[in-house]
Amino acid sequence: MRQVLRGRNLHWLIVAACFVAACGGPEPAPEPVVEEPMPTVEDEVRERMAEFVHAYGSNDVEGYIGAFAADGTQWWPGRRQTRDGYHELWSGVVAGGGGLTEANISDLQIHTSPAGDGAVASYLLKVKRITDDPESVDATYQMSATWFKRDGVWSIAHFHYNPVPDAN
Amino acid sequence: MRKVVRLVLALAVMALPVNGVAGAIAQDSAALEAEVAETVAELTATYGVNDIEGYFAHYEPDMTFWGPMGRWDKATYLAYWTEYIESTGGLSSAENSDMQIAVAPGGDLAVASYLLRVTRTNPGDGASAATYQMSPTLMKRNGSWTVVHLHFQTVPGPEE
Numbered sequence: 001m002r003q004v005l006r007g008r009n010l011h012w013l014i015v016a017a018c019f020v021a022a023c024g025g026p027e028p029a030p031e032p033v034v035e036e037p038m039p040t041v042e043d044e045v046r047e048r049m050a051e052f053v054h055a056y057g058s059n060d061v062e063g064y065i066g067a068f069a070a071d072g073t074q075w076w077p078g079r080r081q082t083r084d085g086y087h088e089l090w091s092g093v094v095a096g097g098g099g100l101t102e103a104n105i106s107d108l109q110i111h112t113s114p115a116g117d118g119a120v121a122s123y124l125l126k127v128k129r130i131t132d133d134p135e136s137v138d139a140t141y142q143m144s145a146t147w148f149k150r151d152g153v154w155s156i157a158h159f160h161y162n163p164v165p166d167a168n
Numbered sequence: 169m170r171k172v173v174r175l176v177l178a179l180a181v182m183a184l185p186v187n188g189v190a191g192a193i194a195q196d197s198a199a200l201e202a203e204v205a206e207t208v209a210e211l212t213a214t215y216g217v218n219d220i221e222g223y224f225a226h227y228e229p230d231m232t233f234w235g236p237m238g239r240w241d242k243a244t245y246l247a248y249w250t251e252y253i254e255s256t257g258g259l260s261s262a263e264n265s266d267m268q269i270a271v272a273p274g275g276d277l278a279v280a281s282y283l284l285r286v287t288r289t290n291p292g293d294g295a296s297a298a299t300y301q302m303s304p305t306l307m308k309r310n311g312s313w314t315v316v317h318l319h320f321q322t323v324p325g326p327e328e
Binding site: 071072077078080111113114115116118120122142143149158160162 | 230232234238239266268270272273274275276277278279281301303305307309316317319321323324
């Protein structure tokens with residue numbers, strides 16, 4: 001009788017152990033949570049710069065000019081320029097079959113403000129122009145773009161460029 | 169009628185703080201622009217009197233630089249300008265015009281653009297005067313504005 005009970009007890013013990021193992025056994029180790037690093041202000045500006053140059057190189061006039069703040073200032077070689085003036089000029093160039101086939105930046109250096117809503121990017125811009133003059137296809141510029149983030153949107157508050165004559 | 173009056177009064181009360189904040193922001197912006205203008209004036213004043221230490225104190229050690237000579241850093245610029253002043257006597261005047269300043273919403277980054285006209289003490293065979301298009305970007309750290317990036321280029325003209 002005792003043996004029968006022992007056998008039954010053993011039986012129930014095994015069943016219970018299996019049940020615990022199946023339902024409530026030790027929890028598997030949780031998957032490590034890999035948190036995406038928050039983009040830094042510099043990351044945001046680099047991304048905006050890439051979009052800006054891409055729009056320029058692909059002759060997306062509105063995308064390109066849209067990066068400039070309406071109240072922004074610009075130094076062009078020998079004179080000031082406005083966003084509206086640039087818009088009119090560049091629209092005419094692209095509409096007339098001109099524009100670029102390539103625009104690439106290098107030597108990009110960025111300073112960001114402590115408040116996180118201002119930055120200045122300086123870089124070299126190499127472009128290939130659509131032109132009948134083979135001497136004028138390649139051009140390189142020293143570029144400086146000062147960006148402000150207003151209402152969550154980065155735009156260029158000041159723009160300064162000059163050609164590098166001996167770069168090509 | 170009472171309801172209309174109450175509504176108008178309520179709207180007026182709601183508008184008061186908003187106008188107050190906007191006014192404060194505009195005042196702050198004007199004050200910050202004045203600070204930047206003063207710093208740029210000091211930058212040009214020290215430049216024009218060949219005060220090397222005073223001039224370079226306005227530049228951050230990690231500043232970036234685009235000039236007619238290409239990409240420089242503060243150390244290269246300091247070495248060049250020190251040698252230039254020692255060998256030529258430097259400048260006899262420096263004057264700004266067409267100053268335009270913009271300050272980022274956070275109030276600690278600003279960009280100034282202006283023309284800088286200089287005359288040289290001993291130009292030798294070179295031009296006695298030159299004008300530059302200037303674009304310093306400044307940052308406010310520990311209460312002081314300093315230049316973190318400078319882009320300048322010569323305005324081509326008969327005096328060059």
